[in-house]
Amino acid sequence: VQVTESGGGLVQAGGSLRLACVGRGRTFSTHDCTWSRWAPGKDHQFVASIRGGDDGPRYAGFVQGRFTISRDYRTNTVYLQMNNLKPEDTATYLCVYARGEDQFGGPGTQVTVSS
Numbered sequence: 001v002q003v004t005e006s007g008g009g010l011v012q013a014g015g016s017l018r019l020a021c022v023g024r025g026r027t028f029s030t031h032d033c034t035w036s037r038w039a040p041g042k043d044h045q046f047v048a049s050i051r052g053g054d055d056g057p058r059y060a061g062f063v064q065g066r067f068t069i070s071r072d073y074r075t076n077t078v079y080l081q082m083n084n085l086k087p088e089d090t091a092t093y094l095c096v097y098a099r100g101e102d103q104f105g106g107p108g109t110q111v112t113v114s115s
Helices: none
Strands: 001-008 009-011 016-024 032-038 045-050 056-057 067-072 075-083 093-100 102-105 109-115
Touching: 001 045, 001 093, 001 102, 016 032, 016 093, 016 109, 032 067, 032 075, 045 067, 045 075, 056 067
Parallel strands: 009 109
Antiparallel strands: 001 016, 016 075, 032 045, 032 093, 045 056, 067 075, 093 102, 093 109
């Protein structure tokens, strides 16, 4: 079983990126998926999550309508569309599929936003 994040990169402030969290080796259709981020010198932050089964989304307050989380059950992928990116969004973004103690995460993808 493997979870991999992709889609990070370098973008100017105001730009967009779409991150993908792909699960391989098993289905995660009933698992919640959570995106979080970590930057040196800062606390690890919750970004967004999507509930397994009914796709109920939750967002951190700092998202302020800029990010959208969605799921493609066919490809076992959860996306994080990030628009109007700000320099303070610079971080390593990580995803985790979880259902109780059954948890799988990836190594992360780096997002760098230049001013």
